[in-house]
Amino acid sequence: MTRGEPGGIRGSGKPLTVEERLYADETRPDAVSHLGVSDPSRCPGCAGKECVRTCPAETYRWSDEEGRLTIRFENCLECGTCRLVCPHANITWRYPMGGMGICYRYG
Ligand code: SF4
Numbered sequence: 001m002t003r004g005e006p007g008g009i010r011g012s013g014k015p016l017t018v019e020e021r022l023y024a025d026e027t028r029p030d031a032v033s034h035l036g037v038s039d040p041s042r043c044p045g046c047a048g049k050e051c052v053r054t055c056p057a058e059t060y061r062w063s064d065e066e067g068r069l070t071i072r073f074e075n076c077l078e079c080g081t082c083r084l085v086c087p088h089a090n091i092t093w094r095y096p097m098g099g100m101g102i103c104y105r106y107g
Pocket residue numbers: 037042043044046048049050051052069085086087088089090091
């Protein structure tokens with residue numbers, strides 16, 4: 001692999017870690033959430049809390065004390081995983097407005 005190539009090597013000769021790659025990305029949060037839950041009353045009874053367990057950006061958090069899900073949409077990497085894994089098809093998902101959201105920087 002060469003420098004500048006996706007998955008490549010920087011000048012130091014060391015491959016970048018996933019965390020270093022994510023840190024290089026830029027996020028422009030929208031004013032309103034592009035993620036939501038259509039029926040929050042289903043979440044307390046959801047055994048797996050798949051959205052919490054699978055989101056790579058820890059966008060979803062479950063609070064036992066409050067008995068509810070919180071969504072930190074600013075973290076979202078727009079991978080789409082959460083809308084696929086929710087067993088109740090309970091997640092509303094759209095892309096952020098044009099120019100907002102995650103901006104990936106490769107290399
Ligand atoms: S996976 Fe779906 S039903 Fe379960 S906690 Fe997440 S949004 Fe709620």
